[in-house]
Amino acid sequence: MNIPTAAALGGSSRRRTSRRAALGEGMAATLAASRLLAPSLFVGCSMGVPPRAASVLVGLLNSQTGPLAIGSMSVRDIETHAVERFNAAGGLLGRQLSIRGPDTRSRSELFPRRADELIDAGAVALFGCWSSASRKAVLPVVEGRNALLFYPVQYEGNETSRNVVYGGQVPNQQVLPAIEWLAGDGGGSRRKVFLIGSDYVYPRTTNFLAKKWLAEKGMTIVGEEYFPLDHADFAPVVGRIVESGADSVLNTVNGEGNINLFAALSAAKVDAATVPMVSTSLSEDELRSVPRSQADGHFILSNYFQTIDTPANREWIEGFRDAFGRDRVFGDAMESAWILIHLWKMAVEKAGSFAVDAVRQAFADGLSFAGPGGPVSLDPATQHCTRYFRLGKVRGDRLCDVVLSSETPIIPDPYPQIAFPGWKCDWTRGGIERGPEVTIDG
Helix, strand or coil: CCCCCHHHHCCCHHHHHHHHHHHHHHHHHHHHHHCCCCHHHHCCCCCCCCCCCCEEEEEEECCCCCCCHHHHHHHHHHHHHHHHHHHHCCCECCEEEEEECCCCCCCCCHHHHHHHHHHHCCCCCEEECCCHHHHHHHHHHHHHCCCCEEECCCCCCCCCCCCEEECCCCHHHCHHHHHHHHHCHHHCCCCEEEEEEECCHHHHHHHHHHHHHHHHCCCEEEEEEEECCCCCCCHHHHHHHHHHCCCEEEEECCCCHHHHHHHHHHHCCCCCCCCCEEECCCCHHHHCCCCCCCCCCCEEEECCCCCCCCHHHHHHHHHHHHHHCCCCCCCHHHHHHHHHHHHHHHHHHHHCCCCHHHHHHHCCCCEEEEECCEEEEEECCCCEECECCEEEEECCCCCEEEEEECCCCECCCCCCCCCCCCCEEEHHHCEEECCCCCCCCC
16 A cells, blocks of 8 residues: 555653652752743843853643543653753753653643743743643643744644644644555455544544545444543443444544543454554553553554664663663654654754744754654644654554554645645745635534
8 A cells, every 4th residue: 555645635660750759859959940030031142041040941741640641751751861861961052951840630721821830930942732632722822922832742733833843643644544544455445434532622623634534435434422531431332333333443532541442342342353443642652551452453553663673763762761661661752752852952053042933943944853763854834743654553562563654754734635625834935824714523
């Protein structure tokens, strides 16, 4: 099968716990100094920080509790690891970096409050958010205060902002190629698809787009249901999946709900060979929490898998495990977060400044970074990243064998024309070009 292009588609736990406690003490120690960096002090500073600042603050927006913590904590750890490596190598523009990462508790209304607090404290960049609901809640803050958010998670597209750099896959890099595969011989020529997701913007928008592409392929939607992020009882909907005659499931459930969903599928003896589930918001990292065999044979869509056998990936894994524990498992949002913080570093060095406008100007010529899963480039037109499409089949040890991959990274298209006709974005040529308003189902 040919993967569609954008043009065609439009340590041990004890060691880790003590280390986190030490990091928390370090964050608290730097907070007192960072609070002195009032926003007014940044005016006229060519480097974007006060001349006598002892360190430069980086803000992390990651949930440490709640249903989204299952993936967010690992993203927080990899961001911390990157900052520590930068500091060990001499810092950035001659300054050491400090980090502050208050718990956003998986609550969308807390994200903008935490973002404001971090900017007030002098953060020169923000890294994180997990769900699209959390990102959209932070968007007015970073746009209103001209801050930069680096967002590492795959999402639904239908958005561009001068104040956000998007590191995860958009549908033309993830969901649409997967539908192409499901419809073809490689995916078993599936024709009856059940859509199941969490009840917020990402699953609903992704499925809005997916339904249009499924129709193009002559596939039928035999069910579509959404549930709260903290939903636990998936047995009734699994019963409806079986009754519908579905021959495949497109899963956009996020967070801890996936644990309960796999448990319900296993209890109902749904055979992955007969009714495979293809998950968009799950990685090998989150699969640690799924009992062995429950996810075996199902599929995950990702730009990265831990099992990618390259020297760069092995080196990245070993470096992180040396610092955070030999038991750690890796996911796509971790790789994206690692890439984004390095792209930010490259932009700061290119600009010779931490100032937002200078850093953003450094994006204009494009930046590229050799990530653990392969090369990634920042598209200056959309401030999204090129990403590989990869399809992984879950095996008994809860890691994935890559069964399909694009030959090269796919250019991002936040506005596939099949769903958002007339909408385009090119920040190098005036920004967003608006088409007709689109109403998303639900």
